[in-house]
Amino acid sequence: MTAEAKSSYHHGDLHKALLHSARTLLERDGIGSLKLRAITRHAGVSATAAVPHFGNLTGLLSALAAQGFDELAAAMSPEHTRTPQDMGLAYVRFAIDNPSLFTLMFRSDAVNPDNAALAAASTRAFDRLITLTVNKTHSDVPHEAAMAALWAKVHGLAVLAIDGLLLPLTRYNGKEGSLDDLISKALS
Numbered sequence: 001m002t003a004e005a006k007s008s009y010h011h012g013d014l015h016k017a018l019l020h021s022a023r024t025l026l027e028r029d030g031i032g033s034l035k036l037r038a039i040t041r042h043a044g045v046s047a048t049a050a051v052p053h054f055g056n057l058t059g060l061l062s063a064l065a066a067q068g069f070d071e072l073a074a075a076m077s078p079e080h081t082r083t084p085q086d087m088g089l090a091y092v093r094f095a096i097d098n099p100s101l102f103t104l105m106f107r108s109d110a111v112n113p114d115n116a117a118l119a120a121a122s123t124r125a126f127d128r129l130i131t132l133t134v135n136k137t138h139s140d141v142p143h144e145a146a147m148a149a150l151w152a153k154v155h156g157l158a159v160l161a162i163d164g165l166l167l168p169l170t171r172y173n174g175k176e177g178s179l180d181d182l183i184s185k186a187l188s
Contacts, residue, residue: 015053017043022064026100031110034061061104062115068101069121076128084131088154088187089180091129095158096179102158129154157183 021042025033036057037047054060074080075094081087095102104110111118129151160166161179170177 014043014045014049017045018050018053018060019064019067022060023067023101026064026104027098030100031104031107034104034110036060058110058112059115062111062118064101065105065107065111066115066118066121068098068105069118069125071098072102072105073121073125073128076125085184085187087128087131088150088157089183091154092158092161092183093180096161099162102162126151153187157186 018039022034022039025038025042034057036050039057039060040047040049043049050060054063072091072094075090076087081090105122113119113122130147157166161183166179166182170179170182
């Protein structure tokens with residue numbers, strides 16, 4: 001067992017240790033590194049040790065994505081955001097701070113959207129986003145359409161930010177600005 005594995009797993013909380021190992025590998029090596037054998041090896045346990053906790057790799061990745069949605073919901077909570085614009089910025093900032101996890105959360109080929117914990121966590125995060133539509137809907141636009149448009153806006157900004165495509169716009173027309181300022185203005 002490696003020194004890294006010894007420090008990551010303590011008897012009695014293998015579920016948490018496997019999630020920690022998966023997240024470590026995700027952040028360090030990207031989504032392509034997330035194989036059940038690599039995750040269990042990193043945790044210092046046998047390849048079959050994850051089965052009773054998650055069933056398979058998809059179950060483990062779904063649990064990791066659920067953890068991400070819970071963190072996203074917490075970042076957008078009223079304790080951290082005062083306005084819908086703050087909430088949108090929190091969504092984008094979460095993506096910038098956790099690019100690999102954010103990407104995994106929306107990868108339907110890697111997670112099971114029918115997983116109960118994942119569905120509940122994503123609903124909690126989406127429920128926070130619904131407040132973005134307050135005072136943004138027009139009487140001729142259905143509420144669902146307004147929600148879709150605003151989600152597309154924050155999610156699109158998040159993906160562009162992760163890919164580094166917004167940085168050139170912070171220096172547009174020779175004016176230097178911050179990424180947060182650009183995103184806040186785009187969300188207003």
